Amino acid sequence: xxxxxxxxxxxxxxxxxxxxxxxxxxxxxxxxxxxxxxxxxxxxxxxxxxxxxxxxxxxxxxxxxxxxxxxxxxxxxxxxxxxxxxxxxxxxxxxxxxxxxxxxxxxxxxxxxxxxxxxxxxxxxxxxxxxxxxxxxxxxxxxxxxxxxxxxxxxxxxxxxxxxxxxxxxxxxxxxxxxxxxxxxxxxxxxxxxxxxxxxxxxxxxxxxxxxxxxxxxxxxxxxxxxxxxxxxxxxxxxxxxxxxxxxxxxxxxxxxxxxxxxxxxxxxxxxxxxxxxxxxxxxxxxxxxxxxxxxxxxxxxxxxxxxxxxxxxxxxxxxxxxxxxxxxxxxxxxxxxxxxxxxxxxxxxxxxxxxxxxxxxxxxxxxxxxxxxxx
Amino acid sequence: xxxxxxxxxxxxxxxxxxxxxxxxxxxxxxxxxxxxxxxxxxxxxxxxxxxxxxxxxxxxxxxxxxxxxxxxxxxxxxxxxxxxxxxxxxxxxxxxxxxxxxxxxxxxxxxxxxxxxxxxxxxxxxxxxxxxxxxxxxxxxxxxxxxxxxxxxxxxxxxxxxxxxxxxxxxxxxxxxxxxxxxxxxxxxxxxxxxxxxxxxxxxxxxxxxxxxxxxxxxxxxxxxxxxxxxxxxxxxxxxxxxxxxxxxxxxxxxxxxxxxxxxxxxxxxxxxxxxxxxxxxxxxxxxxxxxxxxxxxxxxxxxxxxxxxxxxxxxxxxxxxxxxxxxxxxxxxxxxxxxxxxxxxxxxxxxxxxxxxxxxxxxxxxxxxxxxxxx
DNA sequence: TCCGATTTGTTCGTATGTATG
DNA sequence: GCATACATACGAACAAATCGG
Numbered sequence: 001x002x003x004x005x006x007x008x009x010x011x012x013x014x015x016x017x018x019x020x021x022x023x024x025x026x027x028x029x030x031x032x033x034x035x036x037x038x039x040x041x042x043x044x045x046x047x048x049x050x051x052x053x054x055x056x057x058x059x060x061x062x063x064x065x066x067x068x069x070x071x072x073x074x075x076x077x078x079x080x081x082x083x084x085x086x087x088x089x090x091x092x093x094x095x096x097x098x099x100x101x102x103x104x105x106x107x108x109x110x111x112x113x114x115x116x117x118x119x120x121x122x123x124x125x126x127x128x129x130x131x132x133x134x135x136x137x138x139x140x141x142x143x144x145x146x147x148x149x150x151x152x153x154x155x156x157x158x159x160x161x162x163x164x165x166x167x168x169x170x171x172x173x174x175x176x177x178x179x180x181x182x183x184x185x186x187x188x189x190x191x192x193x194x195x196x197x198x199x200x201x202x203x204x205x206x207x208x209x210x211x212x213x214x215x216x217x218x219x220x221x222x223x224x225x226x227x228x229x230x231x232x233x234x235x236x237x238x239x240x241x242x243x244x245x246x247x248x249x250x251x252x253x254x255x256x257x258x259x260x261x262x263x264x265x266x267x268x269x270x271x272x273x274x275x276x277x278x279x280x281x282x283x284x285x286x287x288x289x290x291x292x293x294x295x296x297x298x299x300x301x302x303x304x305x306x307x308x309x310x311x312x313x314x315x316x317x318x319x320x321x322x323x324x325x326x327x328x329x330x331x332x333x334x335x336x337x338x339x340x341x342x343x344x345x346x347x348x349x350x351x352x353x354x355x356x357x358x359x360x361x362x363x364x365x366x367x368x369x370x371x372x373x374x375x376x
Numbered sequence: 377x378x379x380x381x382x383x384x385x386x387x388x389x390x391x392x393x394x395x396x397x398x399x400x401x402x403x404x405x406x407x408x409x410x411x412x413x414x415x416x417x418x419x420x421x422x423x424x425x426x427x428x429x430x431x432x433x434x435x436x437x438x439x440x441x442x443x444x445x446x447x448x449x450x451x452x453x454x455x456x457x458x459x460x461x462x463x464x465x466x467x468x469x470x471x472x473x474x475x476x477x478x479x480x481x482x483x484x485x486x487x488x489x490x491x492x493x494x495x496x497x498x499x500x501x502x503x504x505x506x507x508x509x510x511x512x513x514x515x516x517x518x519x520x521x522x523x524x525x526x527x528x529x530x531x532x533x534x535x536x537x538x539x540x541x542x543x544x545x546x547x548x549x550x551x552x553x554x555x556x557x558x559x560x561x562x563x564x565x566x567x568x569x570x571x572x573x574x575x576x577x578x579x580x581x582x583x584x585x586x587x588x589x590x591x592x593x594x595x596x597x598x599x600x601x602x603x604x605x606x607x608x609x610x611x612x613x614x615x616x617x618x619x620x621x622x623x624x625x626x627x628x629x630x631x632x633x634x635x636x637x638x639x640x641x642x643x644x645x646x647x648x649x650x651x652x653x654x655x656x657x658x659x660x661x662x663x664x665x666x667x668x669x670x671x672x673x674x675x676x677x678x679x680x681x682x683x684x685x686x687x688x689x690x691x692x693x694x695x696x697x698x699x700x701x702x703x704x705x706x707x708x709x710x711x712x713x714x715x716x717x718x719x720x721x722x723x724x725x726x727x728x729x730x731x732x733x734x735x736x737x738x739x740x741x742x743x744x745x746x747x748x749x750x751x752x
Numbered sequence: 753t754c755c756g757a758t759t760t761g762t763t764c765g766t767a768t769g770t771a772t773g
Numbered sequence: 774g775c776a777t778a779c780a781t782a783c784g785a786a787c788a789a790a791t792c793g794g
Contacts, residue, residue: 062790313689
């Protein structure tokens with residue numbers, strides 16, 4: 001059970017961290033806070049007193065309570081050398097993130113840094129909590145994989161606050177456009193393009209595409225999918241595209257595909273471009289039940305070149321993802337930014353050019369010429 | 377004009393400075409101070425609150441207010457605000473550890489703790505470095521998966537130091553016998569037993585076993601493998617057993633198996649007990665090249681019930697591993713230990729009984745009656 | 753320069769909840 | 774179970790500083 005003064009305290013801290021209150025700005029008066037939270041003056045003063053003691057606020061009698069400037073103080077704290085870096089991902093255990101985390105951890109621990117991990121579960125609210133935690137502690141740098149990157153982010157202010165406190169951060173896999181942060185991403189549009197191009201060059205003309213549309217990767221890959229069709233003059237039936245959101249990943253895409261392939265109005269799909277390898281595994285289960293052959297009846301191109309490509313019976317054609325290399329590069333970049341910051345004392349997050357990984361296709365057994373025999 | 381609470385404050389400070397109150401000694405209770413200075417309780421609390429914030433005193437509900445030991449102030453002041461837990465695993469990204477880490481992270485972050493991760497790469501030297509780092513920082517608890525747990529550990533002293541500093545730690549998957557720590561492990565001997573028993577009950581008598589012998593899990597599973605043979609009166613040819621160390625995992629076990637199955641002195645092996653599912657994947661690749669059918673020609677039992685069991689064409693019979701449940705349980709246990717420590721001020725690491733997970737076999741398509749048809 | 757409204761500072765009283773020994 | 778000690782929360786009153794008119 002949370003205490004009232006703690007609620008007030010956290011609310012004020014939030015307002016400080018998301019930039020509602022800027023340094024030296026006056027915060028709401030005690031009576032305003034009393035009304036706002038429907039608590040007694042005593043409770044408000046208790047909350048404010050705590051924050052004053054911790055150096056978040058300062059009071060001036062007769063004038064008001066003000067947001068403190070915690071930046072100057074930062075230096076003194078940093079004198080105590082504690083090298084700490086935060087990694088925020090959407091999911092810790094799923095899929096390719098462990099590789100990314102491992103890559104980053106190996107570099108960072110070698111450089112004497114300690115790595116703290118956080119996962120948002122692709123939820124903006126959780127992301128906010130994590131950013132608040134990071135802002136209230138002495139982190140030297142942050143590596144973040146954006147949550148629901150296709151949508152505008154309600155936590156932009158927290159990232160701006162990182163900049164204000166000159167804590168370097170970089171984004172991997174995707175980035176929030178508004179921030180123009182240093183980032184390490186794939187050229188996902190090109191990735192989607194070469195996935196599709198590969199099938200087109202094998203003679204496929206009726207190609208289904210399944211894309212996750214709540215992150216930037218998915219929307220970009222879909223863009224590449226469309227572009228390839230246009231480039232090669234292949235007419236694209238809008239019904240060939242299936243989109244889904246993270247929460248639906250276990251159900252909707254496979255259900256929709258089942259409809260597309262096996263319902264009465266089924267069309268003669270011969271190729272499939274998948275958002276990623278993980279999804280292909282679900283698709284393969286469906287096809288196995290329906291006695292459909294891969295690649296005989298359906299050629300499939302995955303994305304990420306994950307371990308799935310090797311363990312399934314049909315080795316999967318897939319787009320290579322840098323994975324642990326990306327993690328390592330991210331780690332090196334953040335170390336570089338920290339070094340620059342400590343020498344220049346200026347915000348350099350945006351001085352570096354984003355690193356864009358060019359995708360390349362790893363052709364394996366899951367794709368063949370349309371109607372054709374396995375190439376192997 | 378001096379305020380009342382300031383008088384009380386200065387009086388207490390004086391008593392601390394002139395040695396009337398020694399570190400960790402209980403000071404007068406609030407009601408005593410009320411009488412002594414003839415002020416209200418609120419005023420006393422205001423004075424004490426100030427001194428607590430400045431680190432001169434600390435309060436314990438139900439017990440009293442105590443003089444702080446300002447020698448160790450640096451440590452305590454950080455420890456109070458920073459709820460930090462370390463997780464040490466052998467490998468961060470491989471296999472089932474991501475699930476364990478995720479399970480632990482979800483519980484710990486919910487409890488407001490921050491999770492720092494370290495990986496030893498199964499190397500004692502790296503483990504030592506990590507333990508040194510942890511000992512020099514304010515961690516509240518440590519969850520550790522032992523490195524090379526089958527061997528005696530050269531870093532025992534570091535763990536004893538954790539105990540001396542009363543930092544709770546627990547071990548998962550295995551434990552160093554000398555320490556008798558709180559641990560969460562599987563009954564690996566029983567696991568190896570039921571793997572083998574399953575094949576025996578299907579009529580197999582020539583069963584190969586592959587075990588990793590540098591961790592406790594592997595040696596225990598091998599023990600179960602032997603026990604099952606004895607129990608059922610099946611003679612066991614020592615040549616049916618292959619052992620390997622972590623560094624050899626990509627080469628030796630498969631090479632040895634190839635020799636066992638396909639060389640001139642090959643024997644008629646019909647069943648295979650594998651240290652884990654990951655290894656089975658390598659085995660399956662070998663068998664595919666050799667055009668050997670699973671389960672038709674060889675029945676295979678894996679261990680860990682990992683994602684591999686579901687993605688391969690032949691669904692794998694395997695022993696269930698608690699994975700993220702184990703991570704969650706580990707997190708809850710360490711939180712419990714921290715709570716006890718903060719209340720009792722004694723080392724309680726060893727007061728809890730180790731949690732042992734009983735293994736259970738998940739039967740899928742990779743095992744059939746000897747010489748028989750697939751059961752499906 | 754003073755006034756009055758606002759805002760924080762100090763102090764009292766009271767009540768109930770929760771942890772400790 | 775009980776007394777003790779700290780924790781949370783409400784209410785009220787007056788003091789002292791600030792600021793705009």
